[in-house]
Amino acid sequence: MGMELLEERIRKDGHVRGHDVLKVDSFLNHQIDVAFLEELGKEFGRRFAGCGVTKILTIEASGIGIACMTAQIFRVPVVFAKKNKTKNIAGDVYTSPVHSFTHGKTYDIIVSKEFLKAEDKVLLIDDFLANGKALEGLCKLVDDAGATLCGAGIVIEKGFQQGGDRLREKGIRIESLARIAAMSQEEGISFF
């Protein structure tokens, strides 16, 4: 599947909220079009082939679907970082603070040390890239585990926000299947 089909789908089904939030609830964030996401997973499979990926890492909840589709291709497990809702952090975990773009507050994400090891080669997968805080938090978990980072696969990068540029400057490989150049309720959505 060519990624212009993803752009078409975003144009057709996406709803711009305010000036910087895109809702794609009909196929990615609420209802999930599994066959469609399967094709996106295959594309990540092509792009990160040969990296020796041993684990997919994402954040609950909206990244899990696309992470699973990608994991099917690599035949590796998915680990999703949990958003810690309580103050006390239990046991043997890696943890990192993340400022949520959609909720405007900071929470800790945690992954059990059992599921992230120094010998892992980790591919990060998420639905959106905005200011990059979610990916930065995941990168820290990978670092803390002493694991190797293969890069990050993102379904929709909002290229007018700063996360993608900043992470690429740090030398992190980011593969976004759709990169939005600009969007508004009046003008619609344009891609790079």
Ligand code: 5GP
């Ligand atoms: P960042 O941490 O890069 O600022 O934001 C990425 C995270 O926020 C993603 O995990 C995603 O769930 C959420 N997010 C950011 N922007 C959007 C958006 O425009 N639409 C939706 N549905 N989620 C977003």
